[in-house]
Amino acid sequence: MAGALHTDPDQIDTYIPRNFDTQGVKLAAISQKLAYMKIMNKTNLEYKRATLTLLNITRFAVETITSNLETDEEHSGK
Numbered sequence: 001m002a003g004a005l006h007t008d009p010d011q012i013d014t015y016i017p018r019n020f021d022t023q024g025v026k027l028a029a030i031s032q033k034l035a036y037m038k039i040m041n042k043t044n045l046e047y048k049r050a051t052l053t054l055l056n057i058t059r060f061a062v063e064t065i066t067s068n069l070e071t072d073e074e075h076s077g078k
Helices: 032-042 049-066
Strands: none
């Protein structure tokens, strides 16, 4: 029988080889700042025109409320 009419549960092998068991990360070996910098150095984003337009609308809305115009350079970490 198959599907919903199947009366006995399938036996599933849940064995995970030791080299694939990746639970947890050794966070003591890396700081959040270092991880962020590595990610940002490897990330090359190409934004679509619509995305840039929406970001600018948001930027100017924030400026209207806070009197502070946010820029990409302020948050790039460079």
